[in-house]
Amino acid sequence: MANLTPMIDVTFLLIVFFVVVSQIVDLESVDLELPAPEQPATHLPGEEPRAVVNILPGNEGRSRGYKVAGREYQPTPEGLAGLRDALVLLYQSTPTMRVNLRADRYTDYRWISPVLKVIRQAAGIADVGLEGASLNLVVVREDA
């Protein structure tokens, strides 16, 4: 009779691994087609604390919402207010954090500009200092 104990052990470890990792990946980033500028003068992201704001792509340059820390917000004034409140809480817990802004290359600027404004307002409400909000605009290097 086969001894199934190690197989069951490994299988359970595997399940726990996938459950944990899939949640981390889902919270951090969304599958987007990020901008890929030619000859990018970019930096590698640092090790400082960060929050990731994803602008979810929709049809024909629209956005279907914003996603921060696993929560989605509608692209409406109410949704933007919710996004601002979430960012204020994050700034209050970590005033030195940077905000990684991830947006699809085909999204129109009309959907991105309100997010820049909300991030700036949230940093002001949380009183992070005169420098205000520090952003990382995320792109991909296609020559890497």
Place this chain on the structure above:
Amino acid sequence: MSTGELLHEAVDLPPVRRRVREAPAIGLNLTSMIDVVFLLLIYFMVATDFKQAEEVYRLDLPERIEGMSVDPFQLDDEPLRIMVRSTGPGDEEYRIHIDGPWGEVNDFEGLYEFLDSRRLDGMGGGLFAEDHPLIVIPGADTRWSDAVGAFNAAVRAGYLNITFEEISS
């Protein structure tokens, strides 16, 4: 002497060997675990999607303080305004206009050359210091990639004080 022993001696047979019961060997059966580990390895090799290298531009958004007293003798640099518009669905379909007497440039490379050639070089040449404020002004329907392309040209040219203009609601 028993009858059996007498019989052995009589027929010259080898002595009777007494059976000793040996303890069973203790060991783990690793076969199934190895099977699963190999399956796991094959799964990761097949399913791994190599992620493209993500990098960042650093950008500060200082808070605008309404009604803040301004030093009347302080001369602020007039920011250089760079307008970007997407004119079609293609990646190369965009227009760049630099506010003031400068007019249009053809593409992001042209914008880079314009900005690079006018940056103060410390030897009397150039027009704008590296901390001169630059404002990238995308239109409402400008693709994010075109806005980032203009931003990239300014960063490549060595400017440090670049920001995006927000669309007023």
